[in-house]
Amino acid sequence: MTQITPILLCGGSGTRLWPLSRKSYPKQFAALTGSNSLFQQAALRLSGAGFDAPVVITNSDFRFIVTEQLQDAHITPGTILIEPEGRNTAPAILAAALHLAADPSALMLVAPSDHVVPDAAAFRAALAAAVPAAQSGQIVTFGIRPTRPETGYGWLELGADPKGNYDPRPLPLARFVEKPDAARAASMLAQGNYLWNAGIFLFSVATILDAFARYAPALLSPVRSAVDAAQTDLHFLRLAPAPWVKAEAISIDYAIMEHAQNLTVVPYASGWSDLGDWDAVWREAGPDASGNATNGPVIGIDCEGTLLRSEADGLQLVGIGLTDIIAVAMPDAVLVAHKSRAQDVKQAVAALKSKGAHQAETFPRDHRPWGWFETLAFGDRFQVKRIVVHPGAALSLQSHVHRSEHWIVVSGTAKVTVDDEVRLLTENQSVYVPLGSVHRMENPGKVPMVLIEVQTGPYLGEDDIIRYEDIYARGQGSKG
Numbered sequence: 383m384t385q386i387t388p389i390l391l392c393g394g395s396g397t398r399l400w401p402l403s404r405k406s407y408p409k410q411f412a413a414l415t416g417s418n419s420l421f422q423q424a425a426l427r428l429s430g431a432g433f434d435a436p437v438v439i440t441n442s443d444f445r446f447i448v449t450e451q452l453q454d455a456h457i458t459p460g461t462i463l464i465e466p467e468g469r470n471t472a473p474a475i476l477a478a479a480l481h482l483a484a485d486p487s488a489l490m491l492v493a494p495s496d497h498v499v500p501d502a503a504a505f506r507a508a509l510a511a512a513v514p515a516a517q518s519g520q521i522v523t524f525g526i527r528p529t530r531p532e533t534g535y536g537w538l539e540l541g542a543d544p545k546g547n548y549d550p551r552p553l554p555l556a557r558f559v560e561k562p563d564a565a566r567a568a569s570m571l572a573q574g575n576y577l578w579n580a581g582i583f584l585f586s587v588a589t590i591l592d593a594f595a596r597y598a599p600a601l602l603s604p605v606r607s608a609v610d611a612a613q614t615d616l617h618f619l620r621l622a623p624a625p626w627v628k629a630e631a632i633s634i635d636y637a638i639m640e641h642a643q644n645l646t647v648v649p650y651a652s653g654w655s656d657l658g659d660w661d662a663v664w665r666e667a668g669p670d671a672s673g674n675a676t677n678g679p680v681i682g683i684d685c686e687g688t689l690l691r692s693e694a695d696g697l698q699l700v701g702i703g704l705t706d707i708i709a710v711a712m713p714d715a716v717l718v719a720h721k722s723r724a725q726d727v728k729q730a731v732a733a734l735k736s737k738g739a740h741q742a743e744t745f746p747r748d749h750r751p752w753g754w755f756e757t758l759a760f761g762d763r764f765q766v767k768r769i770v771v772h773p774g775a776a777l778s779l780q781s782h783v784h785r786s787e788h789w790i791v792v793s794g795t796a797k798v799t800v801d802d803e804v805r806l807l808t809e810n811q812s813v814y815v816p817l818g819s820v821h822r823m824e825n826p827g828k829v830p831m832v833l834i835e836v837q838t839g840p841y842l843g844e845d846d847i848i849r850y851e852d853i854y855a856r857g858q859g860s861k862g
Contacts, residue, residue, distance in 0.1 A: 384432070384489060384513050384517070385432060385433070385434050385488075385489070386428075386432060386433055386434065386489045386490075386491050386509070386513075386584070387433075387434045387435075387436070387437060387460070387482060387488060387489065387490055387491070388425075388428035388429075388433060388434075388436040388437070388491050388493060389436070389437050389439065389475065389478045389490050389491065389492045389493065390421070390424055390425060390428075390436050390437070390438045390439070390493060390494075390495045391439055391471060391474060391475075391492065391493070391494050391495060392410055392421060392438055392439060392440040392444065392448060392495040393439065393440050393441050393444070393465060393468050393474070394408055394409075394410065394494075394496060395408050396408040396409035396410070396496065397727065397728045397731045398658060398659045398660075398724070398725065398727045398728050399412075399414075399657065399659065399660060399663070399727070400715075400717065400727050400728075400730065400731050400742075401693075401710060401712045401714075401715040401716070401717055401741065402414070402691075402693055402710060402712065404741075404742070404743050404744060404745045405742075405743035405744075406443070406743060406744050406745045406748070407447075407745035407747070407749060408496070409496050409657065410424075410494075410495045410496035411444075411447055411451065414498075414657060414663055414666075415498050415657075415663075415666050415667070418455065419451055420495060420496045420497065420498065420657070421448070421451055421495040421496070422451050422452075422454070422455040423498070423499075424493060424494075424495045424496075424497065425451075425452060425455055425457050425495075426455055426457065426502075427499060427502045427505060427506075428491065428493065429457055432506075432510075434460060435457075435458055435459055435460035436457070436459055436460060437459070437460050437461045437462075437463065437478050437481065437482070438452075438459055438461070438462045438463070438495075439463045439465060439474045439477065439478060440462065440463075440464065440465070441464065441465050441467070441468065442464055442466075442620075445462060445464055445618055446749070446750065446751035446854065447749050448462060449462065449617070449751075450749075450751075461481060461619055462617065462618045462619065463477060463478065463481065463612075463618075463619050463621060464615070464618050464619065464620040464621060465477075465621060465626070466608075466620070466621060466622075466623035466626045466627065467623075467626070467627060468631070469626065469627075469629050469630070469631040469632075470631045470632050470633050471492075471581075471633050471634040471635075472594075472598060472601060472630075472632045472633055472634045472636070472637035472638065473601060473604075473605050473626070473629040473630075473631070473632075475490075475492055475583075475590065475634050476590075476591075476594055476598075476601055476602070476605045477605050477608065477609055477621060478490065478492075479587050479590050479591050479594075480591070480605065480606055480609045481609055481619075482587050483587055483591065485587065486586065486587050486588035486591075487517075487586055487587070487588065488586065488587045489513065489516055489517070489584060489585070489586055489587075490583075490584070490585060490586070490587060490590065491509065491582070491583070491584050492582065492583045492584075492634075493582050494581055494582070494656070496656065496657065497580070497582075497654065497655065497656050497657070498653075498654065498655045498656075498657055498666055499652075499653065499654050500652075500653045501652040501653055504650070504652035504653075505650065505652070507550055508524060508550035508648050508649075508650045508652075509584065511550040511551055511552065511648055512524070512550075512552060512584050512646075512648045513584070514552070515552040515646045515648075516584045516585050516586060516589070517586065519586070519588075519589050519644060520552070520585070520589070520644050520645070520646040521583065521585045521589060521590070521593065521638070521639070521642055521644055521645050521646065522552065522583065522584040522585060522646045522647070522648060523538065523555065523579070523580070523582065523583050523584075523639070523645065523646075523647050523648075524580045524582045524583075524584075524647070524648050524649075524650050525538045525540075525555075525577025525578060525579065525580065525647045525648070525649050525650065526577055526578035526579075526580050526649075526650055526651075526654045527548045527577060527578075527649060527650065527651035528570075528571050528576065528577060528578050530571070531564060531567035531568040531570075531571045532567060532578065533561060533562060533563060533564055533567050534561065534658050534659065534662075534725060535561060535578045535579060535656070535658075536558060536559060536560055536561055536578075536579035536581075536635070537558075537559040537562065537567075537570055537576045537577065537578060537579060538555055538557075538558060538559065538576065538577045538578070538579050538647055539555070539556040539557045539558075539559055539570075539575065539576055540553055540554070540555065540556060540575045540576065540577065540647065541553065541554030541555065541556045542554070542575065543573075543574050543575040544574070544575065544649065545574075546574070548649040548650075548651035549649070550648050550649060550650060551648065551649070552646045552647075552648055553646065553647050553648070553649065554645075554646065554647075555645040555646060555647040557640075558579060558635055558639050558640050559576070559579075577647065577649060578654075579635075580650070580654060580656075581635075581656075583634070589644070590638075593638045593642050593644075594637075594638065596641075596642075597637065597638050597641040597642065598632070598637040598638060600630065601629055601630060601632075601637065603625075604625045604626065604628040604629040605625075605626070605629050607622065607625035608621040608622045608623075608625045608626040608629070609621060609622075610622075611625065615855060616854070616855050658725075659724035659725050659727065660689060660708040660710065660717075660719070660721070660724045660727065661708070661721045661724035662724075663675075663689065664689040664708070664721065667689070669687070672685065672686050672687075673686050673687035673688070674686065674687070674688050674689075674690070675688075675689050675690075676689075676690045676691070677690070677691040677692070677693075678691055678692035678693060678694075678699070679692050679695075679696070679697065679698050679699065680692050680698070680699040680700070680701070681698070681699075681700045681701070682700075682701045682704070683700070683701070683702045683703070684702060684703045685701050685702070685703065685704040685705070685707075686704075686705045686706070687705055687706040687707075687721065688701060688704045688705065688706065688707045688708075688709070689707070689708045689709065689710070689721070690709050691709070691710045691711070692711045693710065693711065693712050693713075694711060694712055694713040697711055697713065699711045706720060706721045706722070707719070707720060707721065708720070708721055708724060712746060713746045713756075714741050714746045715741040717730070731743075748844075750777075751775070751854040751856075752771050752772060752775035752776060752777055752825075752854070753769070753770045753771045753772045753775055753825075753830070754769075754770055755767045755768060755769040755770070755835075756768050758834075760842075763838055763839060763840060763842075764836065764837060764838050764842075765836075765837040765842045766834065766835070766836050766837075767834070767835040767837070768832065768833075768834060768835075769823075769832070769833050769834075769835055770830050770831070770832050771794075771796070771823065771824070771825040771830065771831045771832075771833075772825065772830060773825055773827055773828050773829060773830065773831075774825065774826075775824070775825055776822060776823070776824035776825070776853060777822055777823045777824070778822065778847070778849045778850070778851060778852035778853075778854075778856065779799065779820060779821070779822040779849070779850045779851040779852070780820070780821065780822070780847050780848060780849050780850065781818055781819060781820045781821065781848050781850075782817065782818070782839075782846050782847065782848070783817075783818070783846055783848070784817075784839045784840055784841035784842070784846050785817065785837045785838060785839030785840075785841065785842055785846060786814070786815060786816050786817040786837070786838055786839060787814075787815040787821075787835055787836065787837050787838075788812060788813075788814050788815070788835070788836040788838075789807070789812060789813050789815065789823070789833050789834070789835055790810075790811075790812040790833060790834045790835075790836075791807045791808060791809055791810070791811055791812070791831070791832075791833045792809060792810075792832050792833060792834060793809060793829075793830070793831065793832035794808075794809075794825060794827050794829050794830060794831030794832060795807070795808050795825070795826060795827045795831060796808075796823055796824070796825065796831050796833060797823075797824040797825070797826045798813050798821070798822070798823055798824075799820075799821055799822040799823075799824075800813060800815055800816075800819050800820075800821045801819050801820055801821070806826075817839065820850060822851075
């Protein structure tokens with residue numbers, strides 16, 4: 383197959399899968415189906431023979447999560463483009479095309495990184511069927527054979543009725559259809575000449591740049607300037623922020639697809655989901671004979687059509703006599719909803735934000751380039767954390783203005799710097815870090831290092847960090 387460069391879009395927030403998906407750690411990084419995250423599944427699906435190294439488009443907060451998950455999946459990325467801020471899909475795709483513009487004939491496969499495609503071989507077959515059309519100058523999208531009158535997806539109207547033949551082949555596309563109401567969705571399903579819009583596209587660099595020049599020319603100048611002035615930061619490429627923010631925030635559907643005349647669709651009928659809500663997760667989980675799907679330490683008694691998920695070690699979730707209920711338990715938040723209201727979870731997130739609840743956007747486990755931490759207890763003038771540092775990783779050399787710290791190693795070995803003293807600590811050993819001391823924590827071993835940190839002081843926010851050295855080139859503040 384002709385070489386294709388995957389373009390993985392990796393910046394969404396996924397609020398409808400709260401509390402598992404949050405702004406600080408959205409659904410693409412979670413293992414919702416299987417042992418790999420959705421992002422890892424997407425990268426693996428689009429790797430190997432016929433694929434060049436992927437271009438990943440994400441934001442600054444996710445950049446180290448992206449590299450860590452790709453490394454765990456044994457995938458080396460081509461370029462990781464860092465957006466200064468989200469501007470929807472059209473500017474992101476244009477930036478990727480301009481980055482690849484040295485080869486106008488190169489084929490780009492644009493794919494969200496949070497979809498489930500169980501049959502990777504079938505998807506590659508559909509992709510192979512689309513290549514000739516893309517090489518001839520067509521913009522190819524992939525339409526999913528609909529199985530229900532879905533109102534949460536956009537739809538695609540075919541130029542002709544496929545008459546039940548959903549074999550992957552290029553077909554003329556009449557138009558894009560916005561998310562319909564229930565009656566309209568049922569009508570389109572019955573007509574037979576409509577597909578779900580998967581938001582996956584294949585085209586050449588030259589074709590999509592020409593489309594932007596024709597239908598969204600105002601985007602070209604700011605996005606080209608952001609790409610031309612991009613700065614290398616470690617193994618990331620940061621788009622220049624000043625021109626980037628001048629680009630209109632607009633989707634590729636609105637900017638290009640609703641106007642272009644050279645549109646082709648390839649049907650795909652071998653299973654797909656965007657996991658857009660918990661009802662979709664329930665379907666993909668493969669419910670048992672009673673319609674129940676479970677994950678983690680849960681017990682269901684006399685339940686039907688119910689999703690029970692416990693995402694916290696040691697937290698037992700028990701459902702009794704439930705019908706068509708979603709129950710998802712996290713260490714800091716629990717969701718209980720009827721499946722018919724799955725699309726309304728985003729309203730709960732908005733309500734939590736309005737009352738200032740950190741659970742609205744902040745994941746209980748905070749991922750950093752060196753590992754992660756979680757808060758075990760929090761009170762007036764104190765906080766207790768569990769910190770896990772990857773082998774060979776190191777926190778920045780830093781100090782604090784408002785807090786002192788006490789570290790107790792519970793697993794592995796820590797190399798600790800406190801002012802001029804450097805020492806090794808092993809299990810059950812501890813060290814005190816006075817207020818204002820310059821300190822660093824490293825893991826010199828080959829296994830993860832785990833410690834308990836006790837903070838005391840009048841202010842315990844993550845932005846109380848003054849960095850002096852950092853191997854991850856972060857700036858000041860909480861994440862940099």
